[in-house]
Amino acid sequence: MYHQYFGLTEPAFSIAVNPRYLYMSKQHKDALAHLLYGVRGGGFVLLTGEVGTGKTTIIRSLLEQLPEKTDIAMVFNPMAAVPEMLAMICDELGADYPKDNPSVKALTDALHHYLLENHRRGHSTVLLIDEAQLLPPESLEQIRLLTNLETDTQKLLQIILVGQPELNTLLAQPRLRQLAQRITARFHLNPLTYSETQAYIGHRLQVAGLSADRNPFSPQVIRKIHKLSGGIPRRINILCERALVGLYGHNKTRVDGNILRMAQKEVAGNLEQKNRRPWLWPTLATILVILLAAAILVWMLSAKNTPSEPVPAPIAPTESTSESSRAAINDAQTDFIIRRLNEAQTLMLARFGASGNVNCWQSKNTGLECETTRLMTWQDLSNFNRPVVLTLTTPERFTAYAVLVGLSEQGAHLLSANGKTLVVAQTALGPMWTGQVQYAWQRPQGYADALTVNDTGPAVAWLAQQFAQLDQQAEPLASDRYNQPLAQRVKLFQRSQNLKADGIAGQQTIMRLNQVLGIDPVLSEKDTD
Incomplete structure (x- = not known):
């Protein structure tokens, strides 16, 4: 791999969201501070920014810094109608509601009851909606009404809206002025400046293990990268990644003009779009219209010479039809995706010899200890070296799960719902993995805490x-x-x-000892099915 050529421990410019690589410029620090303010009871908080400026990465950092006793519901599919959106919020929080065609009132009442109970337990509740610019005005108005759920002294629900700049335009509509007036903090992420771009590139290389004196990007090259990318971190990552691959392929150590031009040609076309001549598009449009007209004429002539047959009336596509078709395609292509968490947990625990009705997340009397943590890279998973349940976000932005039981050069070895082992390329799985994993380990009898000198038992x-x-x-x-x-x-x-x-x-030592002795299972290196 090219990153080993430069002495990096891992690729420095992956576009996968990784909070370890979050470059905290002043504006990013301010953005995170605004979100934390909202979590602590600041009412409505708004975070906007262009695509690729780092909004999702900041959200991941927020999750790692949540205050204790904070429950958060995250909505990634805001295009849903009001009842579906309320049901998603209830599902995220675990609020009980009537499942058979629930009304908006029933869902709101269930949410209110949950929030009151959560408040009595000393917990705060946060609703975070990503891609909020996709929300229809009716949904935004319903979200505003949720802030009316309160006690005499405190709001029961804090709301964070995250979206692209179009969200500001949406909230400027007169009919949404009540919601706009309740926003207590706004923050817009701008593209990086040249100096920030320079610091950003250096930061990512340093996190990946490269010393400053070996930086392959000169200040002049970084200035060109800044201009080509517009200061958008995601575009910077893509350009730098391709430039490093080019260096590796040409056995060079410093990016020059030729390498950068090659990288520019390989990345997304929108970086070069502005350089195209304006007259080209009308010409292409004219050609397409002529071709389309010719195709229609040929079809009409062929239809004249074809005996007529009764044509069945077309079925108007419905939302449910479209959704079910898409689900069928996804299920056929991604058999490793498991929709239910308890099903994924049971599959993983079977590696420990646990029977199907034993789940240590539901019962503590299993002899197993079940926990959740975050790992950032495939190398982290390899070092962890035990079967885990990966938390995924599907392309449709729904939460799902995968059971990882092995890693090899071929890819990640995952269990399907029927227990069959599938090998999936890490490049296909990586964009869906949120970084969260659930795992189990055998706790020794009488082990309550780390053992040190003079302990007994x-x-x-x-x-x-x-x-x-x-x-x-x-x-x-x-x-x-x-x-x-x-x-x-x-x-x-x-x-x-x-x-x-x-x-x-401590726990890490006990877990590693369990693995060495065969008490706990480890990741396989080859597919045994």
């Missing part, structure tokens, strides 16, 4: 016994008290596993 005895088994020793280094010899053995193990060698047997 059955967990210490278990730990000493596992190392005796690993070292093929007849006698363990300790009985039921964590002594110095055992601590030193733990340090050696941690060092061999690239863990922090502190002699403290």
